[in-house]
Amino acid sequence: MNNTFTNKNPKNLNSEKIDWNLIQIEMKNKLGLDIYESWLKKINFVEEFHNYLLLSVPTRFIRDWITSRYLDQILQTVKNYRKEIVRIEFKIDNKNLKKDKKENFNILDNQENISFIKDSYLQYNRIDPNKTFENFITGSSNKLAFEASLKVSENVSNYNPLYIYGGVGMGKTHLLNSIGIELKKNNKIMFISAERFMYQFVKSIKSNDMVKFKEYFRNTDILLMDDIQFMNGKEAMQEEFFHTFNALIDKGSKIIISADRAPNKLSRIQERIKSRFSGGLVVDIQKPDNELRKKIVAKKIEELNNLYPDQVKISKEIEDFISTEITASIREIVGAINRIVSFSRIYNKVPNLTEAKIVLKDLLNINENKVTIDLIQTLVCKFFKISKNEMLSSRRSRYLVRPRQTAIYLTKILTSKSLPEIGREFSNRDHTTIIHSVKTIEKLKEKDTEMVENINKLKNQILYNTSENEI
Numbered sequence: 001m002n003n004t005f006t007n008k009n010p011k012n013l014n015s016e017k018i019d020w021n022l023i024q025i026e027m028k029n030k031l032g033l034d035i036y037e038s039w040l041k042k043i044n045f046v047e048e049f050h051n052y053l054l055l056s057v058p059t060r061f062i063r064d065w066i067t068s069r070y071l072d073q074i075l076q077t078v079k080n081y082r083k084e085i086v087r088i089e090f091k092i093d094n095k096n097l098k099k100d101k102k103e104n105f106n107i108l109d110n111q112e113n114i115s116f117i118k119d120s121y122l123q124y125n126r127i128d129p130n131k132t133f134e135n136f137i138t139g140s141s142n143k144l145a146f147e148a149s150l151k152v153s154e155n156v157s158n159y160n161p162l163y164i165y166g167g168v169g170m171g172k173t174h175l176l177n178s179i180g181i182e183l184k185k186n187n188k189i190m191f192i193s194a195e196r197f198m199y200q201f202v203k204s205i206k207s208n209d210m211v212k213f214k215e216y217f218r219n220t221d222i223l224l225m226d227d228i229q230f231m232n233g234k235e236a237m238q239e240e241f242f243h244t245f246n247a248l249i250d251k252g253s254k255i256i257i258s259a260d261r262a263p264n265k266l267s268r269i270q271e272r273i274k275s276r277f278s279g280g281l282v283v284d285i286q287k288p289d290n291e292l293r294k295k296i297v298a299k300k301i302e303e304l305n306n307l308y309p310d311q312v313k314i315s316k317e318i319e320d321f322i323s324t325e326i327t328a329s330i331r332e333i334v335g336a337i338n339r340i341v342s343f344s345r346i347y348n349k350v351p352n353l354t355e356a357k358i359v360l361k362d363l364l365n366i367n368e369n370k371v372t373i374d375l376i377q378t379l380v381c382k383f384f385k386i387s388k389n390e391m392l393s394s395r396r397s398r399y400l401v402r403p404r405q406t407a408i409y410l411t412k413i414l415t416s417k418s419l420p421e422i423g424r425e426f427s428n429r430d431h432t433t434i435i436h437s438v439k440t441i442e443k444l445k446e447k448d449t450e451m452v453e454n455i456n457k458l459k460n461q462i463l464y465n466t467s468e469n470e471i
Helices: 020-031 033-038 060-069 071-079 097-105 143-153 172-183 194-206 210-218 235-250 271-278 290-307 316-325 330-347 353-359 373-384 388-392 398-414 419-425 431-447 449-464
Strands: 044-048 052-057 087-092 162-166 189-193 222-226 254-259 281-285
Touching: 020 033, 020 071, 033 194, 052 060, 060 071, 060 087, 071 087, 143 162, 143 172, 143 254, 143 281, 162 172, 172 189, 172 222, 172 254, 189 194, 194 210, 194 222, 194 235, 210 235, 235 254, 235 271, 290 316, 290 330, 316 330, 316 353, 330 353, 353 449, 373 388, 373 398, 373 419, 373 449, 388 398, 398 419, 398 431, 398 449, 419 431, 431 449
Parallel strands: 052 087, 162 254, 162 281, 189 222, 222 254
Antiparallel strands: 044 052
């Protein structure tokens, strides 16, 4: 068997049975540790059916919250592994709830300066010792936010609150974490996200324990709150946060807030809260420029080389490609490097540029909707030097059959079209013909290196609208 990337799907090397742990890891990376710990960690895999998954959660409250906020993202993540899955269903299963409570009650509060809601099984410490000022890479796009955070941590700043905003994956949480690490040495700190604050607020109301809730959140020297935009529309929680905010300011506590937009752009947040945010120092983190992206790529590869000596294989060409093409966020740059390193370690080879593009397809701002069946048919016909009418005809000449099967195969793997939809676009062929074509190409790829090469060239042309054949 030819041990190359194209023989296997990089998103699901073995699709025999869906791996829920992999999906959970991807959701944690995509939605963040706080949301994962609060909600998604409680989802258990039950069973996979033909076109849907059955999952379980411990309570109706958790089910309703997940379906209203995260169901679309969960389904999209699942579809990366199983395109045929079109829906997700939940059942209530509380048999693990008591076990979870017991385990979490036993968590030791060994960080003296970190406050918790100690009687809740949702105890949570967000401080990550790996996110420090020392390993925060700076450039022109984030220098002001970095310097402001540094001043706060040195207790030489007079602005309160500090409000840091920027897009997803720009380093806001890293800066809050760095401030927390520095200030916890001499202060009692509370590092929490708006999502977690909301959850604790709701649980405290249900358990009739608001006095303890107020006590813990107002008895702190430093409040670090991440992703404040998630407080939108929740009037009761905003009311409680407003009074907590004022109580902390009155007692001289510092408040550091992060969000994905400026205070005046927050939607469905009380004006008096936005006014309090604007009264401090407001700084933004912009998209990383090319210089910063290069520094991040170099630093991340250096870290991985230290962790896995002689196992990290990335060419200078791909380093430059990542720093040039992945521009949306720092998190996506790091994610791109991790994917390339995983490919390198799995296949024990340095990926070429074409393989790298395919591995990073969804990070390269390539809209799947732009990959149409018509485009695939046109490029395949041009590649094999036949007309589209010939390919779509009922003729079974060998010089027509292989291009037709290739086009069908590429349509199946590069679009989300169903088998009947593909059949209709290929002169109303039956779905069994489509399945046969896909299986034929897959078998050929296992023993025919020329077929592997042709598929790679065509993928590159279809996905990136290029005639380059770097393989």
